[in-house]
Amino acid sequence: MKNLLMIGWKTIRKPSGYYSLGALVIGGFIAGIIFWGGFNTALEITNTEEFCISCHEMENNVYEELKTTIHFSNRSGVRATCPDCHVPHNWTDKIARKMKASKEVWGAIFGTINTREKFLVHRKRLAQNEWERLKANDSLECRNCHNFDYMDFTEQSERASKQHSGALATGEKTCIDCHKGIAHQLPDMKGVEGW
Amino acid sequence: MKNLNLASIAGLMALVLAPVFISFTVNAADKAEINTVATLRDHTEIDEQKVPNRIPKVVNKDIKQARNYPMQPPLIPHTIRSYEVNKNNNKCMSCHSRQRTEESQAPMVSVTHFMNRDGNFLAEISPRRYFCNQCHVTQLDAKPLVENTFIDMHSLMKQKISSDKEH
Numbered sequence: 003m004k005n006l007l008m009i010g011w012k013t014i015r016k017p018s019g020y021y022s023l024g025a026l027v028i029g030g031f032i033a034g035i036i037f038w039g040g041f042n043t044a045l046e047i048t049n050t051e052e053f054c055i056s057c058h059e060m061e062n063n064v065y066e067e068l069k070t071t072i073h074f075s076n077r078s079g080v081r082a083t084c085p086d087c088h089v090p091h092n093w094t095d096k097i098a099r100k101m102k103a104s105k106e107v108w109g110a111i112f113g114t115i116n117t118r119e120k121f122l123v124h125r126k127r128l129a130q131n132e133w134e135r136l137k138a139n140d141s142l143e144c145r146n147c148h149n150f151d152y153m154d155f156t157e158q159s160e161r162a163s164k165q166h167s168g169a170l171a172t173g174e175k176t177c178i179d180c181h182k183g184i185a186h187q188l189p190d191m192k193g194v195e196g197w
Numbered sequence: 198m199k200n201l202n203l204a205s206i207a208g209l210m211a212l213v214l215a216p217v218f219i220s221f222t223v224n225a226a227d228k229a230e231i232n233t234v235a236t237l238r239d240h241t242e243i244d245e246q247k248v249p250n251r252i253p254k255v256v257n258k259d260i261k262q263a264r265n266y267p268m269q270p271p272l273i274p275h276t277i278r279s280y281e282v283n284k285n286n287n288k289c290m291s292c293h294s295r296q297r298t299e300e301s302q303a304p305m306v307s308v309t310h311f312m313n314r315d316g317n318f319l320a321e322i323s324p325r326r327y328f329c330n331q332c333h334v335t336q337l338d339a340k341p342l343v344e345n346t347f348i349d350m351h352s353l354m355k356q357k358i359s360s361d362k363e364h
Binding site: 068159160187191197 | 257259275278280281284285286288290291296315
């Protein structure tokens with residue numbers, strides 16, 4: 003085993019005795035483009051709704067619930083897909099989230115939530131993860147579409163404009179503090195602040 | 198003889214079939230009459246698919262509406278789309294419960310909601326008053342399908358007083 007590793011290491015260390023420097027540089031460059039392009043393409047594929055609901059856990063639970071909400075069907079036809087809210091758009095944050103998602107692959111393989119009953123048992127924990135994430139980043143995923151600076155309070159109902167120009171404007175509260183359960187059904191909210 | 202027979206058969210046929218024809222026409226008239234009652238289907242024939250009416254908007258003005266009689270459950274003056282009221286949560290209570298009203302400035306649920314059926318007060322709203330939508334409803338910005346003949350008690354009393362004065 004150790005010998006095998008040493009052979010590999012020596013090969014990497016040895017200067018090229020056959021290929022020209024140009025071939026290596028240009029070849030490396032092209033291979034780099036293909037690798038990076040492939041990596042990003044794969045990343046983008048895992049960032050589509052079709053990919054998310056290819057697991058029945060997602061399709062039969064959260065996706066079905068989303069269908070009834072305003073983020074799925076509404077007057078203007080703009081809709082939010084799973085990654086719009088659940089994957090950060092910023093590259094480093096996105097990679098961090100993707101690495102965390104490897105635990106979800108584990109869950110999918112071992113069927114942690116492969117029935118509705120199991121899903122409901124875990125629902126509160128899963129929801130709390132998302133609330134914490136949105137609370138920590140000041141509801142960034144909401145704000146990717148709902149920009150506070152362009153909100154017209156006069157178009158909002160009286161109650162909404164009061165809340166938005168008060169607690170939200172001062173930064174005392176963030177979207178998720180009030181708008182929990184806006185896209186999916188809620189878990190048991192006992193002990194959750196504001197309920 | 199043969200001619201007479203034919204004539205009599207024709208006569209008999211006419212006698213037998215006439216009520217059937219009449220009943221057909223009467224039925225059609227009846228149907229037209231029946232269809233004058235206002236329904237969601239209006240005058241659409243039974244074999245036709247009606248083009249659905251527009252769905253009216255929920256009144257979302259946050260302005261309290263007067264009650265038509267003292268015991269009337271107050272109407273909800275805002276939208277309640279996707280509000281969950283189930284075993285796990287009661288979205289209404291996240292504003293209207295006693296503990297939440299200071300922050301939300303929403304009216305607190307009436308004290309009767311804390312009473313059990315024997316009239317004892319509980320710490321939380323009583324399970325029998327848990328499902329808000331059983332009594333409290335939103336209003337639609339729509340023309341009523343049928344005329345409402347409800348008369349407010351005060352109007353009735355005023356009417357009586359004025360008619361008594363006349364006599």
